[in-house]
Amino acid sequence: MSTKNNRILASGGSRYPFKVSDEYFDNLTARIMEQIDSVEQEVPEKVETVSAHSAKLFSIHKNRRRNLWISTISVAASLVLIATVALKFIPMPSSTPVEQQKAVTTVQYSPDNYNEDLMNYTMVDNVDVYYYLSSEEDFGE
Amino acid sequence: MAKIDEQDILRRIQDPQSRRKVFEEIVNVYSRQLYWKIHYVVQNHDDTDDVLQNTFIKAWRGLENFKGDSAIFTWLYRIAYNESITFIKQKKQMSSIDDEDFVEQASFVADEYFDGDNTQELLMQAVSTLPAKQRQVFCMKYFEDKKYEEISDLVGTSVGALKASYHIAVEKITAFIRSKE
Numbered sequence: 556m557s558t559k560n561n562r563i564l565a566s567g568g569s570r571y572p573f574k575v576s577d578e579y580f581d582n583l584t585a586r587i588m589e590q591i592d593s594v595e596q597e598v599p600e601k602v603e604t605v606s607a608h609s610a611k612l613f614s615i616h617k618n619r620r621r622n623l624w625i626s627t628i629s630v631a632a633s634l635v636l637i638a639t640v641a642l643k644f645i646p647m648p649s650s651t652p653v654e655q656q657k658a659v660t661t662v663q664y665s666p667d668n669y670n671e672d673l674m675n676y677t678m679v680d681n682v683d684v685y686y687y688l689s690s691e692e693d694f695g696e
Numbered sequence: 697m698a699k700i701d702e703q704d705i706l707r708r709i710q711d712p713q714s715r716r717k718v719f720e721e722i723v724n725v726y727s728r729q730l731y732w733k734i735h736y737v738v739q740n741h742d743d744t745d746d747v748l749q750n751t752f753i754k755a756w757r758g759l760e761n762f763k764g765d766s767a768i769f770t771w772l773y774r775i776a777y778n779e780s781i782t783f784i785k786q787k788k789q790m791s792s793i794d795d796e797d798f799v800e801q802a803s804f805v806a807d808e809y810f811d812g813d814n815t816q817e818l819l820m821q822a823v824s825t826l827p828a829k830q831r832q833v834f835c836m837k838y839f840e841d842k843k844y845e846e847i848s849d850l851v852g853t854s855v856g857a858l859k860a861s862y863h864i865a866v867e868k869i870t871a872f873i874r875s876k877e
Contacts, residue, residue, distance in 0.1 A: 568812075
């Protein structure tokens with residue numbers, strides 16, 4: 556640093572030209588500790604609020620998870636039911652050519668058969684029902 | 697400044713029962729020193745008071761995790777410096793000036809805490825034009841007559857860089873004062 560610069564700076568003196576009363580520093584520690592205590596009191600309240608919020612969120616998530624499980628199980632049960640019904644009415648493909656030929660014939664024949672039965676069932680009236688029931692009673696006897 | 701046994705403080709910090717009492721001792725011992733360090737940056741009593749309180753609140757929250765890797769005052773100083781810079785940034789944002797190092801040339805005569813003459817006011821105006829870190833280094837060297845090694849430990853900058861920073865600060869300040877003569 557040059558002497559000229561030193562001289563310019565020295566004219567301002569090397570004392571920091573600000574003052575604060577001793578009273579300020581005397582009370583400072585108490586004030587800061589008070590501030591810290593109030594901050595500490597705020598924190599548990601916040602934590603409590605956050606906990607309540609988390610509990611609510613957890614409950615929502617729990618319900619959602621339960622609903623998801625129910626939906627999944629319902630879909631799975633429906634698929635199993637559909638598969639069972641389908642397996643009952645749709646014949647399985649055969650492995651040998653002869654069986655395959657039979658299956659083709661069955662498949663070709665089967666829908667008509669099924670439709671015929673279905674038509675019969677749908678056309679059943681009260682008299683027919685009475686007839687079937689009474690004949691069953693007769694059979695029982 | 698009262699002496700503090702750092703090892704004893706560290707040991708007592710770990711105990712939740714004595715933590716508050718220890719912190720009170722820390723505040724009592726270091727608040728005055730920290731006040732002036734913050735004042736070098738923000739240059740206003742009310743702002744310094746706000747930053748000082750925020751500094752101690754941050755320190756309290758981090759006290760549990762303080763492992764004594766640095767001296768207690770160095771740890772506090774770094775929190776205080778960061779808080780001061782954050783404060784200046786927020787103040788600049790409010791006055792829509794982007795440069796965080798920009799400091800308006802304050803009129804210190806109107807400040808009831810200013811205790812100097814016209815020459816000292818001119819010097820402080822010149823100091824206020826320096827970037828925050830340079831201002832810190834200049835004030836610690838010029839007003840406190842600290843050794844570069846001490847400043848280096850505190851601010852975490854090499855002695856060489858501090859010497860260069862101080863030299864540049866002096867050049868800027870003298871240029872400012874000359875321009876006003």
